[in-house]
Amino acid sequence: MPNYEYLDEFAGLPVVVAPDTDQRENFWWLVEERARVDKPDPTLDDYEEAYQTARADPGAFAWRLQLPAYGGEAIFRDLFLRFVDEVDTTKVTALIAGYWDFGESSAHEPVGLLVEHADRFPALRALFLGEMVQQECEISWIQQCDVAPLLAAFPRLEELWVRGGNGLEFPATRHEALRRLVVQTGGLPGVLASDLPALEHLELWFGVEGYGCTTEFDDLAPLFEGEVFPNLRSLGLCNAEWGDDLVRALADAPVMERVRALDLSSNALGPDGGEVLASAPVFRGLDSLTMDYHFVPEPVLERIRQALSGVALDLSEPEEYFVDENGEPAYYPGLTE
Template sequence: MSINEHLTEFAGLPVVEFLSPEIEGERLLNAQYRARRAGQPIPDRLEPDERYAAALAAPDTAAWRLRVVVDAEEPFGQHLARFLAEVDTAKVTALIVGCWGESYEDTAQEPRDLLIAQADRFPALRSLFLGEFVMEEAEISWIRQTDVTPLLAAFPRLEEFVVRGGSGLEFPAIRHGALRRLTVQTGGLPRGPVAGITASELPALEHLELWFGVEDYGGTTTVDDLAPLLAGERFPALRSLGLRNSPWGDDLVRALAGAPVLERVRVLDLSGNVLTDAGGEVLATAPAFRTLDRLVIRYHFLTEAMEERLRAALPGVDLHLSERQEPEVYKDRTYYYPEVTE
């Protein structure tokens, strides 16, 4: 998932944005900009959106995005109320909650509580994304989150939950019998939510993805905090694990090398970590990584020679290596930064 652009697909469905006058104004400006760049006639209005009309007619064929434009006349609560009035939400299976206001003023508590109050209007909801701000709306570290577990309690049939933003994020230990996919994207992940997640009872969980970030943006999680997860006693259905964008990637792979959790995980995503040749050597030599079906390492600090060593050492693994980085050197000091830090 990219944090620079709005999703075009979620939960296997095309994303359709619930419109407001401000969003339609944005769309017109974007269409005018594209026409100007292409040397085409500049439109003064938008043509009817057939895809939008089709989604209104069959709400289960789209993942719906709700968001407001900052300083718009329509606040998030009013936007949601119109959505409930204009869309047959009993058929909505996937919902994205994007920008709900000024990131430095407004927290996720209001949209969370509004959704909980209307939970009975979404009986078919199976996938939910809370906090899909893109970079032009807010840096990932500016998004002010809240305790998100009441949402899971309000939607006991939810199968996929994505939350973006670590500031103020809380995730006390819970039990949820249906959740299959959990993704937490942050520029700095506090250890509290990690402790809650790893202590939760999620018997159906197949995919877990955590973005750790850095201490400057609230990232207090360490490799030691992952011990309950790596021990492999939690999440019996877990098959896909993403441990991403940490500054301690080499220590992470050392911990994973002897971790019982890899006995059941088939897909491992280590993208965005500060992973150097020291960690690469562990990946190349530890037997635990040879049993994976797929290993993804996008954005890393491995040398080209280490990339080749990994390909030779893991012939039976579907290995995805991309976006090699170079460390920054300043005044004879070398600095390594994970992918998402702001």
């Protein structure tokens, strides 16, 4: 799941942490988090050495700005201003705005700071707004805001990731350079109404109605019909309650004439959807199909493997369904809250 652990790499670059004013506390949080997911346990010296190494070559790293999740009195503005003061941000190409605060605080502050200091980041090409792991903040709790000012302030931005849907606004806008857009949330505010002529990769995570999903299946019609994003080649439709319906729609969707990489991870996708994947000719033209987390039984998976023998497949993490109160099999997305 996308919020179980931090990214080690972003926009093709290794991630380095910009420490806050109480940097030892922040580093301790990172050490504990990496240990929780069974990664090598770094020391405080490891983080401090990595920071100093990255300062010497800022463009070779993706920089994560985040506060410690527990304790501490640092505020995001202080962290940001210290980063701009200590690092040659004119060379920074990739930036992650991580945990900024819990509760009522929203992305207004990091967005406002980035817009205000946009001239300090002339080389910025990739931005992740809201990379928070589950132990910091559930996706449905993250307080987002209008991201249109970011796109306006960074007209050369090529990659934008957004996590969290509360308060998220993505009004219809035009951006000439954006090539990759990832929205890990339950809503679909304005994305499909935007004019993004360079967009090659679109990845949408939908979630469940009880935790903020505002997207209905019919909202995706312009995407299926191929009416938007003429350069789209890679499509991720993930973490939906209606996974089987997604596959049925894609089997006859004009957009699939140009999509070569399809990601259906974490959907409530069962044997019916699996049979469509195995039988519909359109999926045989893919270069890759990712179905990480699903409810497709092994016999159907084998039919998919045989039918899509020329496609690079990731059919990992098959799940067991449970039986509801009516005795019917029930499937659920991988990420709910």
